[in-house]
Amino acid sequence: xxxxxxxxxxxxxxxxxxxxxxxxxxxxxxxxxxxxxxxxxxxxxxxxxxxxxxxxxxxxxxxxxxxxxxxxxxxxxxxxxxxxxxxxxxxxxxxxxxxxxxxxxxxxxxxxxxxxxxxxxxxxxxxxxxxxxxxxxxxxxxxxxxxxxxxxxxxxxxxxxxxxxxxxxxxxxxxxxxxxxxxxxxxxxxxxxxxxxxxxxxxxxxxxxxxxxxxxxxxxxxxxxxxxxxxxxxxxxxxxxxxxxxxxxxxxxxxxxxxxxxxxxxxxxxxxxxxxxxxxxxxxxxxxxxxxxxxxxxxxxxxxxxxxxxxxxxxxxxxxxxxxxxxxxxxxxxxxxxxxxxxxxxxxxxxxxxxxxxxxxxxxxxxxxxxxxxxxxxxxxxxxxxxxxxxxxxxxxxxxxxxxxxxxxxxxxxxxxxxxxxxxxxxxxxxxxxxxxxxxxxxxxxxxxxxxxxxxxxxxxxxxxxxxxxxxxxxxxxxxxxxxxxxxxxxxxxxxxxxxxxxxxxx
RNA sequence: GGCCCCAUAGUCUAGCGGUUAGGACGUUGCCCUCUCACGGCAGUAACACGGGUUCGAAUCCCGUUGGGGCUGCCA
Numbered sequence: 001x002x003x004x005x006x007x008x009x010x011x012x013x014x015x016x017x018x019x020x021x022x023x024x025x026x027x028x029x030x031x032x033x034x035x036x037x038x039x040x041x042x043x044x045x046x047x048x049x050x051x052x053x054x055x056x057x058x059x060x061x062x063x064x065x066x067x068x069x070x071x072x073x074x075x076x077x078x079x080x081x082x083x084x085x086x087x088x089x090x091x092x093x094x095x096x097x098x099x100x101x102x103x104x105x106x107x108x109x110x111x112x113x114x115x116x117x118x119x120x121x122x123x124x125x126x127x128x129x130x131x132x133x134x135x136x137x138x139x140x141x142x143x144x145x146x147x148x149x150x151x152x153x154x155x156x157x158x159x160x161x162x163x164x165x166x167x168x169x170x171x172x173x174x175x176x177x178x179x180x181x182x183x184x185x186x187x188x189x190x191x192x193x194x195x196x197x198x199x200x201x202x203x204x205x206x207x208x209x210x211x212x213x214x215x216x217x218x219x220x221x222x223x224x225x226x227x228x229x230x231x232x233x234x235x236x237x238x239x240x241x242x243x244x245x246x247x248x249x250x251x252x253x254x255x256x257x258x259x260x261x262x263x264x265x266x267x268x269x270x271x272x273x274x275x276x277x278x279x280x281x282x283x284x285x286x287x288x289x290x291x292x293x294x295x296x297x298x299x300x301x302x303x304x305x306x307x308x309x310x311x312x313x314x315x316x317x318x319x320x321x322x323x324x325x326x327x328x329x330x331x332x333x334x335x336x337x338x339x340x341x342x343x344x345x346x347x348x349x350x351x352x353x354x355x356x357x358x359x360x361x362x363x364x365x366x367x368x369x370x371x372x373x374x375x376x377x378x379x380x381x382x383x384x385x386x387x388x389x390x391x392x393x394x395x396x397x398x399x400x401x402x403x404x405x406x407x408x409x410x411x412x413x414x415x416x417x418x419x420x421x422x423x424x425x426x427x428x429x430x431x432x433x434x435x436x437x438x439x440x441x442x443x444x445x446x447x448x449x450x451x452x453x454x455x456x457x458x459x460x461x462x463x464x465x466x467x468x469x470x471x472x473x474x475x476x477x478x479x480x481x482x483x484x485x486x487x488x489x490x491x492x493x494x495x496x497x498x499x500x501x502x503x504x505x506x507x
Numbered sequence: 508g509g510c511c512c513c514a515u516a517g518u519c520u521a522g523c524g525g526u527u528a529g530g531a532c533g534u535u536g537c538c539c540u541c542u543c544a545c546g547g548c549a550g551u552a553a554c555a556c557g558g559g560u561u562c563g564a565a566u567c568c569c570g571u572u573g574g575g576g577c578u579g580c581c582a
Contacts, residue, residue, distance in 0.1 A: 009582090011581075013581075013582075045581090045582085046581055117508070119509060119510090120578075164513090176579095178579090179579085180580095186580090188580065188582090190582090208576090209512070209575080210582090211576095211582085212577075213510075213511060213512095213577040213578075214577080234512085241518090277520095278519085278521070281531075282530090283519090301512080302513050303514095303575055303576090305517095307532070309532055309533055310531080311532095313531085313532055313533085320545080357544060357545040358544040358545075359544085368543095462541090463540095465541090467541030467542065477542090480542065482541065483542090
């Protein structure tokens, strides 16, 4: 069997968006499923709109998603001469022709056709120019493009689409004599794409639905150049919540933006692969699962609506599955320059460990431990009225401070294994350290817990009635990790300081 | 307008001639509980419509409606 070779061919006229990422993932998964190769080609023939910034974004985003290409990246802008030579060949074989019509003239033709209720196609003025006329115009340096001469007289173009598993039939009368080389000598998409795909021996072209109507044009070029045809698979579009094609209007659409907002690449990959593709009732797919199970026949024919809720669910799923040191690292990677980095110590670790089940993004996770990062807490007035504190509470806080004072210092010693974790590559060793860290935390928290419970019962208090005031005093928030965990993370001294400050604030 | 494609709950989907139409997200209720989550349990909600074909249709065919795409010297 022939090796499967696929490609992703974005144009650097925008950031890598969700739709492009899915197409890339499909192509990657398909090739890898068959042990084939996946290539990346930058289609930068639109010199007006292509930028290096977008190009870098696309490459980086793909890398972040783990969609790794084989071989070197191809740039169409480096291959203009190749396209030109093929255009020359088509000209010589009279499968293409020079067109000297001015843009103004074409615009006029167009409006006349539309006014008469006709299809706005090229009128064919230059389709059958005689040699002398062409020579004359060329010698005069008259601006021109090269058009492909579409065979008509009732002919039609047929190709099989692998997603629908059926033939798509388009009458050639519907297809214009499209431009293959622009006035400035740069080839157009439909021309360059065919030459590159053919020359790089791409076997399967998996791309968006928006290319179906281009396919007959491209097949004509394949045939006119005697290239071997690849197979085509057109994936339906991704729609926004309003049913319209997904665009910037719908909020975050670039991969990069999702990264910044604290999504994990695993979550995005998993979400994207399930958007339009299924494998029975399975929902969770790692990259290797994707490669293992991916196929074209399980791709849905209909358009899919992008749903952030489900992405968030997947993201929280993957956040929960990561170890907390790793999460700290990821949070620091995406933090704003103005934010201070999270420390890789055992206290931060314990908080992340506790909060990671309560958030859906890394950004939220960072925010959730904000009370720990802040030196000085702000207490919300509204929250105070809600608490409705009395003299009894002030008394309780006093007692609580006594309890804190009585805690042994050494339980708060920082037994951070961070040094050992820096720059080591042995996963099982890391796992050991991780487990040890976790059990240290658990042991300590247990000891705080039993001491605290004894303190409560001695005074005939219950957790239920006292938890909220402690929570607010120590964090300034109504929602926080469990009390014992806060005490552990903050440490004795900070807890006492915060209780003192809070007591002063309320009295 | 013309051409092409699509149609199972709010969303992603399973189904491929005979199912109590399955799963997941969301949502609702309950349990757990120091808050919020997590977790567990239970519930909610769908075959767009109309004709055929067939003993039998979500499934096959035709039409209607609705949606999407293309109709560039963008890709």
